[in-house]
Amino acid sequence: QESASTGDIKVNGHINxxxxxxxxxxxxxxxxxxxWVKSSKKWTLKADDxxxxxxSFDINxxxxxxxxxxxxVVVKAMYSKFGSxxxxxxxxxxxxxxxxxxxxxxxxxxxxxxxxxxTRQDETECVSLNFTDxxxxxxxxxxxxxxxxxxxxxxxxxxxxxxxxSWNEGAEVTNVLSSRKIDKKRHHVSLRxxxxxxxxxxxxxxxSLLDVKGETLKKVSVTxxxxxxxxxxxxxxx
Numbered sequence: 572q573e574s575a576s577t578g579d580i581k582v583n584g585h586i587n588x589x590x591x592x593x594x595x596x597x598x599x600x601x602x603x604x605x606x607w608v609k610s611s612k613k614w615t616l617k618a619d620d621x622x623x624x625x626x627s628f629d630i631n632x633x634x635x636x637x638x639x640x641x642x643x644v645v646v647k648a649m650y651s652k653f654g655s656x657x658x659x660x661x662x663x664x665x666x667x668x669x670x671x672x673x674x675x676x677x678x679x680x681x682x683x684x685x686x687x688x689x690t691r692q693d694e695t696e697c698v699s700l701n702f703t704d705x706x707x708x709x710x711x712x713x714x715x716x717x718x719x720x721x722x723x724x725x726x727x728x729x730x731x732x733x734x735x736x737s738w739n740e741g742a743e744v745t746n747v748l749s750s751r752k753i754d755k756k757r758h759h760v761s762l763r764x765x766x767x768x769x770x771x772x773x774x775x776x777x778x779s780l781l782d783v784k785g786e787t788l789k790k791v792s793v794t795x796x797x798x799x800x801x802x803x804x805x806x807x808x809x
Contacts, residue, residue: 579670580614583607586674593648593678595720599746599753600783602658602678603647611639612666622660625652626676648678650721651783656680682719682780682788688757690716702764702795711764711795716757717780722747723788725760726779731768732793735761764795773797 584606585591593602608614613634618626625648632642648658657679665671686697702711717723725734725744734744746754762778778791 579612579666580664580672581609590675597752599722601647601649605645607641607643609641612636614664614666618662680721684789684791685716688716699792714761718757722783723780726781729776731774732762733765771797771800
């Protein structure tokens, strides 16, 4: 779909009413999309000072005066430079004569926390989890799934919880694969109450999912109801 254009410049790509919505790349660190600029005049790309800190452009070709050319431009926005989890900015395609086409850019980090691997995207997200007893008596665990279009890691845990990284050779809980690309499928996260913290007292806490800026993407509330004194005596008798 063609964007807003002038007699000198026409822009094609995924643009609606002069607006681009960038998608996260496979590394989960930048958002990008491609446009094609057609003109018979030489043009340049310009962004306001604040936007120039976030946006960058890969230009594959060269515009020329007096010769119609179509040049591919990959527009990128670096997530680590976003002021929040979303970004909205603008850049201009302009000729020396001052003719300009403004393009608005939007990008958004998305993260969902779900109770299982197959919950539909439009269902209520799971933000509060309970630790329950497993087949292995004395082990209280909970699990959830995280789906995101950017990189994330599991933040610091309350002192009574341990994650799968503690019993799986110290592997970091994240959606980054060994190839450095992100896993776009839902990533399983498993937590359990530390064996020496199982008690009759109830406990509550908050688990944070952090982005590459170290900022919180999502918070998950967790609760351990505690056990009866008889349960502890029974467990210790084995």
